[in-house]
């Protein structure tokens with residue numbers, strides 16, 4: 001991929017000011033997005049946030065109200081769907097029931113009167129590990145196998161970009177997990193740009209190298225999965241990507257990369273890379289698995305932030321871990337996940353505990369950054 005900027009144009013998929021309104025309702029609002037060539041990109045967000053509409057505009061199935069779509073430097077905003085080097089895999093597979101698997105995969109090549117159909121189809125069937133199923137009809141295949149046929153049928157057209165619209169939505173959880181790994185393997189093997197639309201945060205995080213979190217028609221944050229998880233910028237992103245404890249606090253002062261925050265009368269440190277003024281209110285965010293739980297007065301191995309005065313209100317034992325709800329002196333219940341290493345005691349309801357965490361594990365959000 002050519003780097004964007006001096007010396008080379010961006011050769012991936014670029015959306016600029018992309019907007020789609022249905023009457024007075026704006027489904028996609030002034031979207032700017034660069035998807036580098038060869039990346040596995042996920043559009044993640046709740047139902048109705050505009051993911052599918054965005055994908056449909058890229059595919060040419062929906063006309064943008066305004067904005068542009070370019071691919072490899074070429075403006076395709078108004079190009080007809082079949083003129084775009086883009087293919088879509090839908091949730092319902094849309095296979096031809098009367099054709100066998102071989103002919104389903106061969107379909108695009110035959111229509112464009114391509115040569116070497118047999119060799120190309122065989123290569124694709126091998127890629128999706130369905131060589132032995134070539135002569136079966138789609139109805140004889142499992143959901144996961146049918147999904148792989150749909151992938152092969154799209155990939156054989158050698159699109160520059162493959163769009164996947166909730167492709168695993170119809171599969172049960174166990175099959176979803178194995179297909180996630182399968183699609184990831186295929187993407188790595190073919191090296192094409194995949195854009196995967198999903199409302200499942202775990203799916204987006206395990207599959208994609210870059211995730212864009214969408215909410216109400218806009219992208220709230222984009223980045224590598226671990227980056228988004230560890231450093232969410234908004235309460236929406238913090239809550240959508242797993243569980244977080246968000247605790248109200250007031251900025252006291254800052255030193256280098258840390259700010260001191262008054263958290264209900266307890267001074268704690270939180271890392272930040274933004275400028276905060278003394279007196280500003282914010283949310284201190286801490287993930288449940290980053291919190292250590294100990295008996296009151298127990299010196300826990302977490303220099304920095306110790307919060308006494310907690311009372312256990314609920315214990316859920318999951319086997320690999322235990323989840324505690326802990327009522328804090330200011331009335332809020334915080335969630336704590338503890339790995340069951342076998343070394344530590346399990347607390348009971350009513351036990352008095354203290355919580356602590358390393359400052360670098362917390363994040364700070366401005367109240368004003370809340371999504372409307």
Ligand code: ATP
Pocket residue numbers: 022027045046047048049050051052053054199
């Ligand atoms: P889901 O996961 O449920 O498909 P999504 O994030 O993909 O959600 P979209 O399908 O893009 O959301 O829809 C975004 C919003 O635009 C929704 O509120 C939807 O009702 C609205 N919308 C989509 N298509 C149309 C249409 N043709 N006419 C009117 N409103 C539409």
